[in-house]
Amino acid sequence: xxxxxxxxxxxxxxxxxxxxxxxxxxxxxxxxxxxxxxxxxxxxxxxxxxxxxxxxxxxxxxxxxxxxxxxxxxxxxxxxxxxxxxxxxxxxxxxxxxxxxxxxxxxxxxxxxxxxxxxxxxxxxxxxxxxxxxxxxxxxxxxxxxxxxxxxxxxxxxxxxxxxxxxxxxxxxxxxxxxxxxxxxxxxxxxxxxxxxxxxxxxxxxxxxxxxxxxxxxxxxxxxxxxxxxxxxxxxxxxxxxxxxxxxxxxxxxxxxxxxxxxxxxxxxxxxxxxxxxxxxxxxxxxxxxxxxxxxxxxxxxxxxxxxxxxxxxxxxxxxxxxxxxxxxxxxxxxxxxxxxxxxxxxxxxxxxxxxxxxxxxxxxxxxxxxxxxxxxxxxxxxxx
Amino acid sequence: xxxxxxxxxxxxxxxxxxxxxxxxxxxxxxxxxxxxxxxxxxxxxxxxxxxxxxxxxxxxxxxxxxxxxxxxxxxxxxxxxxxxxxxxxxxxxxxxxxxxxxxxxxxxxxxxxxxxxxxxxxxxxxxxxxxxxxxxxxxxxxxxxxxxxxxxxxxxxxxxxxxxxxxxxxxxxxxxxxxxxxxxxxxxxxxxxxxxxxxxxxxxxxxxxxxxxxxxxxxxxxxxxxxxxxxxxxxxxxxxxxxxxxxxxxxxxxxxxxxxxxxxxxxxxxxxxxxx
Numbered sequence: 001x002x003x004x005x006x007x008x009x010x011x012x013x014x015x016x017x018x019x020x021x022x023x024x025x026x027x028x029x030x031x032x033x034x035x036x037x038x039x040x041x042x043x044x045x046x047x048x049x050x051x052x053x054x055x056x057x058x059x060x061x062x063x064x065x066x067x068x069x070x071x072x073x074x075x076x077x078x079x080x081x082x083x084x085x086x087x088x089x090x091x092x093x094x095x096x097x098x099x100x101x102x103x104x105x106x107x108x109x110x111x112x113x114x115x116x117x118x119x120x121x122x123x124x125x126x127x128x129x130x131x132x133x134x135x136x137x138x139x140x141x142x143x144x145x146x147x148x149x150x151x152x153x154x155x156x157x158x159x160x161x162x163x164x165x166x167x168x169x170x171x172x173x174x175x176x177x178x179x180x181x182x183x184x185x186x187x188x189x190x191x192x193x194x195x196x197x198x199x200x201x202x203x204x205x206x207x208x209x210x211x212x213x214x215x216x217x218x219x220x221x222x223x224x225x226x227x228x229x230x231x232x233x234x235x236x237x238x239x240x241x242x243x244x245x246x247x248x249x250x251x252x253x254x255x256x257x258x259x260x261x262x263x264x265x266x267x268x269x270x271x272x273x274x275x276x277x278x279x280x281x282x283x284x285x286x287x288x289x290x291x292x293x294x295x296x297x298x299x300x301x302x303x304x305x306x307x308x309x310x311x312x313x314x315x316x317x318x319x320x321x322x323x324x325x326x327x328x329x330x331x332x333x334x335x336x337x338x339x340x341x342x343x344x345x346x347x348x349x350x351x352x353x354x355x356x357x358x359x360x361x362x363x364x365x366x367x368x369x370x371x372x373x374x375x376x377x378x379x380x381x382x383x384x385x
Numbered sequence: 386x387x388x389x390x391x392x393x394x395x396x397x398x399x400x401x402x403x404x405x406x407x408x409x410x411x412x413x414x415x416x417x418x419x420x421x422x423x424x425x426x427x428x429x430x431x432x433x434x435x436x437x438x439x440x441x442x443x444x445x446x447x448x449x450x451x452x453x454x455x456x457x458x459x460x461x462x463x464x465x466x467x468x469x470x471x472x473x474x475x476x477x478x479x480x481x482x483x484x485x486x487x488x489x490x491x492x493x494x495x496x497x498x499x500x501x502x503x504x505x506x507x508x509x510x511x512x513x514x515x516x517x518x519x520x521x522x523x524x525x526x527x528x529x530x531x532x533x534x535x536x537x538x539x540x541x542x543x544x545x546x547x548x549x550x551x552x553x554x555x556x557x558x559x560x561x562x563x564x565x566x567x568x569x570x571x572x573x574x575x576x577x578x579x580x581x582x583x584x585x586x587x588x589x590x591x592x593x594x595x596x597x598x599x600x601x602x603x604x605x606x607x608x609x610x611x612x613x614x615x616x617x618x619x620x621x622x623x624x625x626x627x628x629x630x631x632x633x634x635x636x637x638x639x640x641x642x643x644x645x646x647x648x649x650x651x652x653x654x655x656x657x658x659x660x661x
Binding site: 047050051052072073074077078079081082083085086087088089098099102103164 | 549551552554555556557558559560561562565569570573574
């Protein structure tokens, strides 16, 4: 039984479909990154899960229990918000204590003045204070407990928000772009920390981000959401190397995958010299051919490959990004080269662009991935165009 | 030191002139409170009294007017009005700003309509109602018509709209009910708006003469401006020195309160977007 199951969730605002039949299973201990461009519905999905918003149809099960009649407060789902959403008038320690106080103290015990006179509340409050200190020690924020959010840096606030979410030992952990307000250095550091905390707590986590690098580097499995559809859910290497949809291929990977226009005819795809046999019958017509920039090679002599011209070179230290325009079609092909490969290249020079046939991915016009029958068949053709 | 630019001097001079024009009646009131009867009725207009008569005028004012009762009534009425206005307006504004419900638009229209209807339009039916309930000459009749302030709802609404939704989501996940959110999250963070509204409300009702004049005819329930009117009509006649001294005493609490809360007041106004 999965720790968390979503079954066919649908939601639309007006005529705008935000969630289109989303189904998803999260296993115990699993870290799933929900990634997609802004406005793809991923934050809405989190809010629906947390009970802050309602789906038009579909079911949510946590540990096999149907969550639809359960209020947000009773779902035992914790969430870290992009803005951290710390209570500005409370200190860090009081912020972390709020969920415990709401859970452990009775209604009358929480009342100001009167509550402090009721029996039993002193023990509960000491227990809460102890748990808050333990959580603060775990996140190394003990020295901040008396400060208010306004007196803390972004990184410190983010830790306090994490502590507040973790302190009540939730059954599901939701994070809505918790790192996007941090500066770049801190972000990379915090990535590692969150993964480490997840390993230690073992709570299934759903992590929303629009940063594909963050998703690939942190998650056990990545769910790519675009336009309200869950296009693919797979481990990071599969998402990158074997995308199921052209949008997934486009969204994941930096620089972006090269997409070129090709023709399908009689179950074979032709692009310049490349001939690939498809596993399924498709109507003849235009298809898209994708090749990741790191597989593209350039021949400075221009004697082999497709004729093109280098428009721009970007030197990034460990690699060089070359933007080439193909003479025949005018399409841009990006090549990611090692510095030694790019030594003789200068902007404006003509080059031969080599596209390896066995690395090509074919996508149908509507975006679906088309499988290639066998790479061996492709290899009979010249490996490079 | 660099010289001050001419533009700034002109601006400063214009502002000073404006301030002086607005303050002039008050200054003249202070001056009159220190004059003898003969000083007041001389043909020449002097700002500085010829004989300083402050003590005598204040003594007269305090002796002839039940000043303590008037001030106490003012405090009770303004305090109760403000308390009920806040208690009603904060939950209402919260619901309209942050909760989605069908009647939200209708309530918004009603609030707008409420802003357009002046108290003078409803004074007569209210008077008749209080009379039938035998509630004239009571704190109830002074306070009740003002307990729901559409202005307060409108002002808090603007302030709450600016509060981040995530804060409320976090509170809901932490286990708070909607009332709990109001008490634990909204109110502690709404102080600037409450302070700003306090000034508007207290000033308006402390100085209000119209409504107390309608529902109160006994001095025991008179608010400060009403008490002054009785004083003028019955006791002082043309003793303007004593009258101005009494007026000065009555306006002092407000002036003092404003000066003390000035910083928070300005902060609240700018934060609620009620500028200009």
